[in-house]
Amino acid sequence: MKKLWVLALKEVRLAFRDVGMLVTMLATPLLLTLAIGAAFGGSGGGNLSDVPVLLLNRDQGTLSQALVEVFDSEGVKGLIALEQVSDESAARARVDQDEVAVLVIIPADFGARVFPEGAQVQQTVGLDLTAMDEADYQALTNEQKLEIGRAFALSQGQVAPDAVSIELYASPDWRISTAIVKSVITQGIEIMNIRLQGMMAIMTRLVTAHILSGANPEPVPSAVPFAAMPSENPQASALPVRLTVTVPGGRSFSWLDYSSASLAIIFLMFAVTSGGRTLLAEREWGTLPRLLITPTAPLAVLVGKMAGIVLTGLLQVTVLWGATSLLGAYWGNPLLVPLALLVLVICATGVGALVSSWAQTAGQAGAIGTAVTLVGSAISGSFFPRMNLPVWVQQLSLITPQAWGIEIFSELQSGGGLVDLLPLLGGALLLTAVYYILALVGFRRQFR
Amino acid sequence: MALVEVNNLVKRYTSAGPNAVDAVSFEIHAGEVFSLLGPNGAGKTTTISMISTLLTPTAGNVVVDGHDVQREPMAVREVIGVAPQDLALYHDLSAEENLRFWGEMRGLGGAELKREIAEKLALMDLSDRAKARVKTFSGGMKRRLNLAVGLLGNPRLVMLDEPTVAIDPQSRRYILDYVKRMNADGATVLYTTHYMEEAQELSHRIGIMDQGRLIALGTLEELTRQVGEHETLVLKLHQEGGGAALAEALTGCEDVFEASASNGEVTLNVDSAQAALPLALAKAGDLGLSIRTVDIREPNLETVFLHLTGRALRD
Numbered sequence: 001m002k003k004l005w006v007l008a009l010k011e012v013r014l015a016f017r018d019v020g021m022l023v024t025m026l027a028t029p030l031l032l033t034l035a036i037g038a039a040f041g042g043s044g045g046g047n048l049s050d051v052p053v054l055l056l057n058r059d060q061g062t063l064s065q066a067l068v069e070v071f072d073s074e075g076v077k078g079l080i081a082l083e084q085v086s087d088e089s090a091a092r093a094r095v096d097q098d099e100v101a102v103l104v105i106i107p108a109d110f111g112a113r114v115f116p117e118g119a120q121v122q123q124t125v126g127l128d129l130t131a132m133d134e135a136d137y138q139a140l141t142n143e144q145k146l147e148i149g150r151a152f153a154l155s156q157g158q159v160a161p162d163a164v165s166i167e168l169y170a171s172p173d174w175r176i177s178t179a180i181v182k183s184v185i186t187q188g189i190e191i192m193n194i195r196l197q198g199m200m201a202i203m204t205r206l207v208t209a210h211i212l213s214g215a216n217p218e219p220v221p222s223a224v225p226f227a228a229m230p231s232e233n234p235q236a237s238a239l240p241v242r243l244t245v246t247v248p249g250g251r252s253f254s255w256l257d258y259s260s261a262s263l264a265i266i267f268l269m270f271a272v273t274s275g276g277r278t279l280l281a282e283r284e285w286g287t288l289p290r291l292l293i294t295p296t297a298p299l300a301v302l303v304g305k306m307a308g309i310v311l312t313g314l315l316q317v318t319v320l321w322g323a324t325s326l327l328g329a330y331w332g333n334p335l336l337v338p339l340a341l342l343v344l345v346i347c348a349t350g351v352g353a354l355v356s357s358w359a360q361t362a363g364q365a366g367a368i369g370t371a372v373t374l375v376g377s378a379i380s381g382s383f384f385p386r387m388n389l390p391v392w393v394q395q396l397s398l399i400t401p402q403a404w405g406i407e408i409f410s411e412l413q414s415g416g417g418l419v420d421l422l423p424l425l426g427g428a429l430l431l432t433a434v435y436y437i438l439a440l441v442g443f444r445r446q447f448r
Numbered sequence: 449m450a451l452v453e454v455n456n457l458v459k460r461y462t463s464a465g466p467n468a469v470d471a472v473s474f475e476i477h478a479g480e481v482f483s484l485l486g487p488n489g490a491g492k493t494t495t496i497s498m499i500s501t502l503l504t505p506t507a508g509n510v511v512v513d514g515h516d517v518q519r520e521p522m523a524v525r526e527v528i529g530v531a532p533q534d535l536a537l538y539h540d541l542s543a544e545e546n547l548r549f550w551g552e553m554r555g556l557g558g559a560e561l562k563r564e565i566a567e568k569l570a571l572m573d574l575s576d577r578a579k580a581r582v583k584t585f586s587g588g589m590k591r592r593l594n595l596a597v598g599l600l601g602n603p604r605l606v607m608l609d610e611p612t613v614a615i616d617p618q619s620r621r622y623i624l625d626y627v628k629r630m631n632a633d634g635a636t637v638l639y640t641t642h643y644m645e646e647a648q649e650l651s652h653r654i655g656i657m658d659q660g661r662l663i664a665l666g667t668l669e670e671l672t673r674q675v676g677e678h679e680t681l682v683l684k685l686h687q688e689g690g691g692a693a694l695a696e697a698l699t700g701c702e703d704v705f706e707a708s709a710s711n712g713e714v715t716l717n718v719d720s721a722q723a724a725l726p727l728a729l730a731k732a733g734d735l736g737l738s739i740r741t742v743d744i745r746e747p748n749l750e751t752v753f754l755h756l757t758g759r760a761l762r763d
Binding site for chain 2: 002006007010017291292
């Protein structure tokens with residue numbers, strides 16, 4: 001046992017004395033994480049199309065319809081595939097099953113809550129102000145306009161209702177898509193806001209005309225455009241609409257979180273495949289034969305070296321976890337992250353062992369290790385969001401530690417607990433067992 | 449009493465290939481320096497690798513201190529120390545860290561290991577560079593450290609595989625003197641070399657290997673007796689390419705037992721150098737060759753090797 005420790009410490013010492021290894025293990029992933037965090041500001045990004053979105057519109061009024069139409073606008077077309085639904089529980093189930101990215105729920109009283117004055121006018125005069133365009137308005141008689149002004153004035157003194165919520169029920173696995181849908185709705189609310197502010201300006205003039213009517217009637221306004229938003233007035237630009245994003249159990253997507261973990265896993269792979277390569281390098285340096293003629297069992301030599309590579313990898317990812325956390329990245333429950341890191345490091349070391357056991361030289365192992373790391377990272381979604389990859393690629397990538405790493409940290413980052421984590425850790429450990437069995441076969445062949 | 453018994457040892461790397469070691473048998477007695485002498489590729493390192501448990505013999509067996517290398521490799525490893533031909537050190541560790549690591553791998557620890565490290569560093573004149581990383585060392589210093597690692601724990605059998613290859617004369621002298629001192633202190637040494645002078649200076653007994661076979665075995669006196677009272681006449685030519693023709697011309701001439709050529713030199717195994725020299729000069733003249741230097745040597749291992757193989761040891 002003591003010899004295993006001696007071998008492992010020697011590995012760690014050699015790895016941390018190698019400037020090239022330090023650059024690969026720590027400096028590069030940290031710099032990349034910083035760059036990605038700065039570029040994306042922590043959220044959003046990616047080239048997406050036809051994001052599946054469900055819409056449950058309980059309001060059916062003109063205002064909410066305007067919001068729905070935003071999804072069909074030129075700028076959004078092709079980005080979102082909208083499906084209108086009526087059964088809320090069925091729709092939520094589809095989100096839970098990751099079938100769709102988001103369910104948008106517009107409440108029944110949306111129009112009345114957003115524009116209570118318009119609701120009053122509709123109730124008393126029978127006119128839907130939000131459905132009128134400028135031509136419709138100009139066609140009204142002065143008496144009708146004054147009547148509208150009277151009804152409008154009635155609602156002015158009423159207590160403002162609470163903000164109305166549009167709920168986005170989002171899948172934790174579609175976090176970028178959720179961010180996009182949220183942005184589209186925000187844009188729709190802004191458009192709605194411009195329209196309403198124009199109307200409010202006109203109606204305010206009408207109210208004034210109504211108050212003064214009979215004594216010294218002021219000319220009824222006719223040339224104020226509907227879209228004349230008083231944008232300089234911050235108070236007036238705010239609509240009482242609140243967007244509530246509900247991600248079952250967790251946080252919304254952050255590029256910084258995602259890239260911190262995925263880049264750490266990529267560079268862990270580089271480090272451990274490089275560590276595995278040293279097994280062949282030691283043969284070339286002559287130190288492996290020398291080790292094998294010490295009174296130490298050959299298996300102990302192998303296990304000791306592997307333990308050293310695992311220890312090096314653990315130190316590497318722990319430093320990266322700490323450093324990226326200082327930059328604001330969230331990896332998940334700090335009690336579970338070490339467990340996840342340990343499993344992933346052991347799994348990744350298996351790849352290093354496997355590559356080294358079948359390669360002929362250290363140079364060959366280095367080249368294969370780099371190729372395996374890069375291809376594995378690409379298909380597992382380390383460079384771009386995993387959830388945007390085709391399902392068959394996502395499934396295929398489960399032969400890589402990177403894919404399991406992203407699955408594990410996505411779960412942790414979205415608030416997953418130990419119970420949620422166990423199946424993923426089990427999957428990673430199963431893969432690890434396969435790697436080590438194949439590596440042992442390779443080592444037996446190579447060193448017999 | 450034999451510390452090492454090598455019996456009909458054979459090693460073949462590929463089934464269709466030649467035997468790298470071919471039916472080699474010898475014994476090494478406790479307390480002696482036994483040298484395996486031979487040119488590169490003779491099978492010396494392969495033999496050492498089998499004795500040290502690193503390679504599995506194709507046939508035959510080796511017993512070290514009563515333990516069969518195949519059946520009880522761990523017991524064998526407990527009694528041996530090896531300084532391999534290629535430097536086997538961690539260049540990013542210091543001399544002291546290397547010694548500590550290899551000492552711990554030999555099962556040493558605590559005060560004993562500390563004492564061993566200090567002693568070996570002092571013996572190899574490396575104490576002042578103990579904390580320096582090996583990659584900053586000269587070739588000779590690395591060789592000395594490589595040897596020091598092999599001596600950790602004062603093993604009963606020390607195997608030194610070409611320990612003086614590619615080093616400066618000062619370090620070479622240091623190593624040879626140390627081997628003698630170590631042997632005087634009771635260590636048994638298996639020493640491989642292709643330098644005849646080293647084998648002559650150090651060894652109680654010498655085994656000469658060529659092409660995987662042990663072609664002669666004995667003390668220096670016993671071996672040189674095999675070539676009788678013959679002398680060696682070495683002619684260095686001005687024309688590098690003419691050696692082979694002169695050697696061929698002299699082969700079969702009276703009093704010339706063997707003739708070989710290498711690097712512009714012709715080596716003759718002759719009954720009397722004085723008698724053979726005029727003949728050699730005449731033949732050289734006939735071939736249009738001119739002789740730069742003439743060297744007459746007493747019978748030595750070079751002569752023995754030439755006598756046994758028809759080739760010079762350096763070929």
